Amino acid sequence: LRGQGEQWFDGCQYECTCEDAQTGRFKCTDRCPSYGAVPPQCQMVKDAAEPCCEVVVCDPNYVTPVPGSSPTPSPPRASVCVYEGQSYTQGQAWYTGCDYRCVCEDADQGIYRCTDRCPYLAQALPAECQLVPDPNDPLCCEVASCRPSASNTSTGYLIPTVPPGTFTGRQITPTPGPGQVPQPDVCIYGGQTYSPGQRWTDGCQLDCICEGQGIGRYVCTEICPDYSVLPAQCTLVPDPSNPCCKIPFCDQNQPTPPTISPQSTLVPGVNRNACVYNGVMYFQGSHWNDGCDFTCFCEDSTLNKYRCDQRCPRYDSVPAGCTLQTDPQDACCQVVIC
Numbered sequence: 001l002r003g004q005g006e007q008w009f010d011g012c013q014y015e016c017t018c019e020d021a022q023t024g025r026f027k028c029t030d031r032c033p034s035y036g037a038v039p040p041q042c043q044m045v046k047d048a049a050e051p052c053c054e055v056v057v058c059d060p061n062y063v064t065p066v067p068g069s070s071p072t073p074s075p076p077r078a079s080v081c082v083y084e085g086q087s088y089t090q091g092q093a094w095y096t097g098c099d100y101r102c103v104c105e106d107a108d109q110g111i112y113r114c115t116d117r118c119p120y121l122a123q124a125l126p127a128e129c130q131l132v133p134d135p136n137d138p139l140c141c142e143v144a145s146c147r148p149s150a151s152n153t154s155t156g157y158l159i160p161t162v163p164p165g166t167f168t169g170r171q172i173t174p175t176p177g178p179g180q181v182p183q184p185d186v187c188i189y190g191g192q193t194y195s196p197g198q199r200w201t202d203g204c205q206l207d208c209i210c211e212g213q214g215i216g217r218y219v220c221t222e223i224c225p226d227y228s229v230l231p232a233q234c235t236l237v238p239d240p241s242n243p244c245c246k247i248p249f250c251d252q253n254q255p256t257p258p259t260i261s262p263q264s265t266l267v268p269g270v271n272r273n274a275c276v277y278n279g280v281m282y283f284q285g286s287h288w289n290d291g292c293d294f295t296c297f298c299e300d301s302t303l304n305k306y307r308c309d310q311r312c313p314r315y316d317s318v319p320a321g322c323t324l325q326t327d328p329q330d331a332c333c334q335v336v337i338c
Contacts, residue, residue, distance in 0.1 A: 002026065012052035013084070019221075029211060029219055080104070081112040088112070091328030098140035101331070117141065135277065136289045186210070187218040194218070204244035275299075275306040282306070292332035 002008065002018040009015055014028040032053035047053040080087040081104035088094060090107040095117060102114040118134070118141035134141035187194045187210035194200060196212030201223070208220040224245035236246035275282045275298035282288055284301040289311060296308040312333035318324060322338040 027219065027221060030217075033217075079107040081107055081110050083112060089325075089328070092326055093328060093331040094326070095331060104328075119143075136291070138291055185212045185216065187212065187216045189218060275301055275304050277306060289332075 002021070004018055004021040006018045007016065009031060010028065012031055015031045016026055016028040018026045020026075032047075032050070042056050044054040045057050047055045080089060081092075082088075083094070083102060084096075086094075088102075088104040088107075090104055093101065093103045095101055096114070098117055100114040101117045102112050104112045118137065129144045131142040132145040133139075134143045185196060187196075187198075189200070189208060189210075190202065192200070194208075194210040196210050199207070199209045201207050202220065204223055206220040207223050208218055211217045211219060224239075224242070234248045237249040239245040239247045275284075275286070277288070277290070277296060282296075282298045282301075284298055286298045287295065289295050290308065292311055294308040295311045296306055298306045312327075312330070313335075315324065315334075315336060318336055319338065322336050324334040325337045327333040327335045
């Protein structure tokens, strides 16, 4: 557990800050700066002030070429997102364990977005509820399963919440060739230039800060949380504390059963007018996944009729010159790339 504003290191990879202790939101950035192509007159050496990192040291006796000579061009940068030393193509998604799901959103700029893999419950779990494996992601996530008792009169609602996501980007500044003057360490976003430490907002969507680090690195965090599933009795209304966002409001006076969540376990003998799959209730027209195996659809909630199909296509053989790669639209599946 970390307190508000507390900072910590995750090994030599990340430096993290607790930004909102109430919701558990935190932000992690690379602990060390990253460098593009290093000129042949320079080398990477261990940073005396930060043993986890390396810095660029260049030969002080290097002589600037005669004016008019052609500078050595820097090699073109690949259009990929780089995360923990791995490269990902445009639209490709990946998981970092059970913590985050990331997507390469702009390979040309190296921009990727990471969000919590699992939703969380912003309020305490009632006594009549327990956490069970999420049928859509049973290995990593849990959802609330509630069974109302005769003595329970609660009409509250458990609303799974996806915390604001964070994405990281950088400007593409080629490494200067011999005789060229390095460009200043600034961040470029939406055609605007920002200095290290400077903050800005992108409408009501993003709150950004320029970190620089020699590559114009910036980090943007979504301003508003995402409420992934709302019970039928709840709607989103303007947040009085933040005009950019909306928060759930649940009408407890509607004459509906006191179920606490769309994921509540079905009580035997009670007609919920829903499809029930592995003890989880889904409303008319709902879609859900059973791990990476099946994708399902509630066709007729009055008859508890649903249909499940294989989530991913199957390939009996792959033509020569082609490979199977992660589907950018679904990290569970693979597609043929030729």
